[in-house]
Amino acid sequence: MRDVSKLFSNGTLALKGMSLDVRAGEFISLLGPSGCGKSTALRIIAGLGSPSSGTINWPSSRINAKGLPEGDVGFVFQDPTLMPWATVFDNVHLPLKLRGVSKGDARDKIMEGLEAVGLADFAKSYPRELSGGMKMRVSIARAMVTKPRLLLMDEPFAALDEITRQKLNDDVLRLWQQNGVTVIFVTHSVYESAYLSSRIVVMRARPGQVYSDMDIPQPDGRDPDYRTSEGYRQTCQLVSDALQRAIHAAEVA
Numbered sequence: 030m031r032d033v034s035k036l037f038s039n040g041t042l043a044l045k046g047m048s049l050d051v052r053a054g055e056f057i058s059l060l061g062p063s064g065c066g067k068s069t070a071l072r073i074i075a076g077l078g079s080p081s082s083g084t085i086n087w088p089s090s091r092i093n094a095k096g097l098p099e100g101d102v103g104f105v106f107q108d109p110t111l112m113p114w115a116t117v118f119d120n121v122h123l124p125l126k127l128r129g130v131s132k133g134d135a136r137d138k139i140m141e142g143l144e145a146v147g148l149a150d151f152a153k154s155y156p157r158e159l160s161g162g163m164k165m166r167v168s169i170a171r172a173m174v175t176k177p178r179l180l181l182m183d184e185p186f187a188a189l190d191e192i193t194r195q196k197l198n199d200d201v202l203r204l205w206q207q208n209g210v211t212v213i214f215v216t217h218s219v220y221e222s223a224y225l226s227s228r229i230v231v232m233r234a235r236p237g238q239v240y241s242d243m244d245i246p247q248p249d250g251r252d253p254d255y256r257t258s259e260g261y262r263q264t265c266q267l268v269s270d271a272l273q274r275a276i277h278a279a280e281v282a
């Protein structure tokens with residue numbers, strides 16, 4: 030993102046001069062107070078909204094007619110947005126179906142994706158038969174079935190209980206490590222960002238822009254033990270301090 034601003038038609042300046050270089054293989058969290066423009070930035074990257082000024086560049090991708098990288102981006106929203114009338118299998122098939130891949134040809138990829146999120150036994154179930162966490166897993170499998178190079182996640186676990194959220198954090202980390210996908214993850218949570226990320230970009234509000242950009246030390250393994258480690262506590266403290274400064278900067282502006 031190079032010097033991206035977004036002025037909505039109601040006069041809200043959601044982003045002002047936001048620049049961000051995303052390196053391949055990173056797990057970046059966009060962290061910031063409500064209304065600082067995290068979702069707006071993510072939607073612009075996804076091509077779901079256009080910047081008022083500035084540019085999004087995709088130096089290593091083939092670009093389609095809409096200026097977006099060809100098949101390279103997957104998106105997971107806070108609402109899993111599954112088709113209620115379709116099975117789990119058919120929901121995960123959707124992105125491949127839109128590319129003209131038949132169910133038969135897609136079967137292995139779909140089952141591999143469901144396996145990766147622990148839902149292979151639920152391929153024939155309908156969304157109404159699944160818990161909130163399982164629905165989110167389907168949504169992640171659907172986003173990953175095309176093997177995107179970039180996965181965009183907009184507060185995907187905010188509506189889930191703490192235990193489910195922690196399990197899904199571990200699932201996403203495993204997918205990231207196994208697939209080498211680059212992730213941009215929007216969250217309000219210092220703890221979630223500190224657990225997941227290789228880099229945390231703290232945003233400030235009014236106007237929305239990058240306030241602080243931190244590389245996060247990578248321990249050998251992130252597992253439930255890491256959540257109670259001194260290294261994790263220190264990272265949370267650093268990130269929390271940066272967030273407090275970002276909030277203060279917006280208040281005095």
Ligand SMILES: Nc1ncnc2c1ncn2[C@@H]1O[C@H](COP(=O)(O)OP(=O)(O)OP(=O)(O)O)[C@@H](O)[C@H]1O
Nearest residue numbers: 037038039041043062063064065066067068069070
């Ligand atoms: N379509 C829109 N039209 C007008 N204003 C908008 C629109 N979408 C977002 N905004 C405004 O832009 C600002 C940034 O919103 P955005 O949703 O990107 O923030 P956010 O950091 O993701 O917030 P949250 O964490 O609460 O989801 C807010 O002031 C919001 O009210």
